[in-house]
Amino acid sequence: MNLTLHNTLTNQKEPFISVHPERVVMYCCGVTVYDNCHLGHARSYMAWDVLRRYLKWCGYTVRYVQNFTDIDDKILHRAIVEGITMQEVSDRYINAYFRDIRRLNILDADDYPRVTEHIPAIHQLIQALEQQGYAYAIDGDVYYSVRQFSEYGKLSGRKLEQLKVGAGGRVADDTQDQKKRDPFDFALWKSAKPGEPAWESPWGLGRPGWHIECSAMIRARLGETIDIHGGGGDLVFPHHENEIAQSEVLTGQPLARYWLHNGMVTVNGEKMSKSLGNFTTIRDLLDGGWADYPEPVDPMAVRLFVLQGHYRKPLDFTKDAIVASINSWQTLKAGILFGNRHRVALSSPFASIQSSPQEPSSEDPWTKRFQSAMDDDLNTSGALAVLFELAKALQREGNRLVHEGKSQSSPELLWQQWQTLLYLAQVLGLEAKVNSDTDEATGKLDEAVITDLIQQRQTARKQRDFITADDIRAQLSAAGITVVDQPDGATRWHRH
Ligand SMILES: Nc1ncnc2c1ncn2[C@@H]1O[C@H](COP(=O)(O)OP(=O)(O)OP(=O)(O)O)[C@@H](O)[C@H]1O
Numbered sequence: 410m411n412l413t414l415h416n417t418l419t420n421q422k423e424p425f426i427s428v429h430p431e432r433v434v435m436y437c438c439g440v441t442v443y444d445n446c447h448l449g450h451a452r453s454y455m456a457w458d459v460l461r462r463y464l465k466w467c468g469y470t471v472r473y474v475q476n477f478t479d480i481d482d483k484i485l486h487r488a489i490v491e492g493i494t495m496q497e498v499s500d501r502y503i504n505a506y507f508r509d510i511r512r513l514n515i516l517d518a519d520d521y522p523r524v525t526e527h528i529p530a531i532h533q534l535i536q537a538l539e540q541q542g543y544a545y546a547i548d549g550d551v552y553y554s555v556r557q558f559s560e561y562g563k564l565s566g567r568k569l570e571q572l573k574v575g576a577g578g579r580v581a582d583d584t585q586d587q588k589k590r591d592p593f594d595f596a597l598w599k600s601a602k603p604g605e606p607a608w609e610s611p612w613g614l615g616r617p618g619w620h621i622e623c624s625a626m627i628r629a630r631l632g633e634t635i636d637i638h639g640g641g642g643d644l645v646f647p648h649h650e651n652e653i654a655q656s657e658v659l660t661g662q663p664l665a666r667y668w669l670h671n672g673m674v675t676v677n678g679e680k681m682s683k684s685l686g687n688f689t690t691i692r693d694l695l696d697g698g699w700a701d702y703p704e705p706v707d708p709m710a711v712r713l714f715v716l717q718g719h720y721r722k723p724l725d726f727t728k729d730a731i732v733a734s735i736n737s738w739q740t741l742k743a744g745i746l747f748g749n750r751h752r753v754a755l756s757s758p759f760a761s762i763q764s765s766p767q768e769p770s771s772e773d774p775w776t777k778r779f780q781s782a783m784d785d786d787l788n789t790s791g792a793l794a795v796l797f798e799l800a801k802a803l804q805r806e807g808n809r810l811v812h813e814g815k816s817q818s819s820p821e822l823l824w825q826q827w828q829t830l831l832y833l834a835q836v837l838g839l840e841a842k843v844n845s846d847t848d849e850a851t852g853k854l855d856e857a858v859i860t861d862l863i864q865q866r867q868t869a870r871k872q873r874d875f876i877t878a879d880d881i882r883a884q885l886s887a888a889g890i891t892v893v894d895q896p897d898g899a900t901r902w903h904r905h
Pocket residue numbers: 438439440441442448449450452453639640641642643644671672673674675680681682683684685
């Protein structure tokens with residue numbers, strides 16, 4: 410196990426060593442649930458999903474917790490506009506979060522704490538800070554006294570003197586800010602304004618500030634020190650800096666050993682964000698609702714788009730980049746479905762396809778290269794290069810099978826390469842679902858494979874390569890598919 414991860418705290422790549430040798434505890438800041446998720450959110454959660462899958466493959470038991478911010482000015486604003494409660498807004502967008510994020514094959518977290526469920530834990534933490542002189546209350550508001558924490562700024566590398574006054578985060582409020590003893594202080598608890606949802610507290614009716622929620626939820630659900638804390642790079646300051654300040658002054662322990670931050674998805678160089686209005690939702694992208702490319706995009710192509718870049722770097726969202734990923738996915742998918750497509754021709758090891766692929770040996774050269782790329786701070790583009798090489802090698806053999814009736818490598822070797830491809834692709838969450846109506850025992854082709862073959866045949870016909878076109882027709886016919894060319898140039902098919 411040689412995993413190195415870039416730690417924002419030290420600004421360098423460090424060997425990963427967990428607190429407990431077999432377990433990894435991870436927390437990542439979740440979404441504020443007032444709207445549908447966009448591609449920026451998808452990128453963040455995909456990065457942690459890949460890290461989690463990789464850690465599991467490395468043999469760790471991973472506990473992964475991700476919160477939902479369900480108290481926030483933006484949620485409240487939406488509730489007022491729609492004439493519904495804050496909880497109705499957050500419930501709706503929590504459901505939407507699951508609907509969208511699961512389509513991208515991002516695994517569910519082990520736990521999704523919500524702020525509204527942690528009000529007592531938040532009170533306890535604020536009280537402890539107050540008792541020890543790190544927080545003070547004024548007129549029902551409570552503030553963290555930043556100058557009391559000598560290490561403030563250690564994550565972002567900023568010195569207090571350089572900080573912009575009033576950068577308290579998105580919960581900052583002008584009138585309340587005027588009460589602070591020091592402009593750098595930030596709100597832990599905010600007194601209720603008329604008509605706002607509010608909770609009883611030792612300081613009167615109010616609601617928590619934004620930063621305190623993560624400190625309180627980590628403490629309540631995971632303890633004093635976790636292994637990995639993740640989030641977008643835009644959260645380093647002030648959010649994560651404040652989380653450290655709130656938690657570490659009390660425990661004297663690091664809140665997290667490794668702080669990981671993903672780069673932003675950008676549009677023309679600017680962060681994709683709801684507030685800037687330059688966002689594309691996951692849903693629109695997957696359902697053909699993106700004006701630049703009004704066709705449904707395969708969720709796996711979106712995954713490829715994200716994983717082709719390094720998680721720490723900015724990722725510019727353009728039509729060209731998405732189209733390139735759609736095409737790359739076709740290549741990888743053909744490799745992933747190699748066994749399903751050629752099982753009849755290859756018979757023996759392909760006769761019974763298992764539902765989960767066989768784990769490759771650690772001595773396998775493809776696997777070693779994949780692993781060393783991933784060990785290098787999750788170099789997913791390097792890992793993908795290995796998958797593409799495997800897919801292309803299989804594709805060449807597939808073509809031989811179709812054209813020459815036999816492959817160059819033995820079916821056993823092809824089986825092994827194919828299993829390695831399937832297995833490693835799954836470590837990155839890349840899977841081509843075989844339709845449920847596929848009858849694997851009889852070797853029937855599933856729809857994705859058929860459509861793919863028909864597309865290949867159409868391309869061959871356009872290029873006047875009628876031998877390949879006829880081969881594909883024969884292959885489909887052998888699998889029980891009749892191909893009918895329509896007068897308008899389209900091709901239909903049915904099972905015979
Ligand atoms: N454009 C983006 N690229 C990458 N990560 C992002 C992007 N936008 C948000 N994130 C990350 O997604 C997670 C949840 O974000 P959150 O709900 O706080 O959204 P946000 O930053 O307020 O976005 P918005 O301004 O669009 O509402 C955070 O870790 C955040 O850093």
